[in-house]
Amino acid sequence: MNSPVFSVSPESKFRAWSSSRLLSPTILLATCTSFAFASDPSPLQDFCVADPESPVLVNGVVCKDPKVVQADDFLFRGLHLMGNTSNNVGSNVTLVNVEKLRGLNTFGISMARIDFAPMGINPPHTHPRATEILTVIEGTILVGFVTSNTENRLITKVLEKGDVFVFPEGLIHFQKNLGNGYALALAALCSQNPGVITIANVVFGSNPNIPADILAKAFQTDISVVSQIQSKFKTLI
Incomplete structure (x- = not known):
């Protein structure tokens, strides 16, 4: 006996095609969401201003009583001020993390101002808890990072004013001012306390x-x- 033959209408074909087209973005979204959970945990309240005076030890910082929270808890002043680059490496990093801005607690973000003297460097280092995205505000800056063992591939780029570059979490990276004048960059990091390990300092x-x-x-x-x-x-x- 011959098997029955089923005809497929054009409308059915379009619905099947549309479903397959929608499935790929859905899978991608689910994958990205799973990676998002790998950073600092999401807050469970409107805010959790850090209370450094609390004797309780937790993975992070204990919340301040929300009834006594003030606007200044969410404020940091002075990022417009140039850092002192008169040191052995010719750079200065002004980090705005949860220690400097208590209102960042549980929000999973921080930022930094990086000042460079002429030919100054931000020496090879890593952030164990954060990906970094850097924007050049002034100057010409060479940036780079090295992939993990065993490839150890060096990825570099010369950035100009307005350029943006990302450093993957945990990978060793660096910046160097290529100009004869001062350079400035701003960086954002996906942790309230990204940490920093300067390779030469910790090794030697x-x-x-x-x-x-x-x-x-x-x-x-x-x-x-x-x-x-x-x-x-x-x-x-």
Whole structure:
């Protein structure tokens, strides 16, 4: 016996095509949402101004009594002021995180002003808890980050005024002012407390020191070279 033949109307074909077209964005949205939950948790109230005086230890900061919250709890002044770049690296980062702006607590955001002296650098570092997006306000800045092992690929770009660049969470990155004048950038980070690990400082300036023989093997150099570098970071501790 022959199998029955079913005809499909043009309308049915269009509905099936439309459904498949809608399914892909839906899957993408669900995937993006799952990644969004990987950052700071969403607030469960209108606000949770940080209370640094609380003796309670939590993963984050305890909320201040909302009845005594004032407008100043949501205010930070001074981001228009240039930071002091008279240091060994020729840069200054003014970070506005939950320690500086208590109203940021539970909102999962922070920002920073980065000032550069001529040819100054923001040395290789990483933010263990945040992705960073950077905007050049003034100057020409070389930026870059390195992918994780084992590829260790360096991705760099020269940015001009108005350009925007993103540094993935946890990856080592840097910036350098290529100009002979001062440069300025603003950065936004997806954590109220993104943290920062400056590679040279933690490797050669830890307290106490990482044993020199370990670093000598890791960097394929002599112990005397490691000890000399470590001595330069003693003054930074």
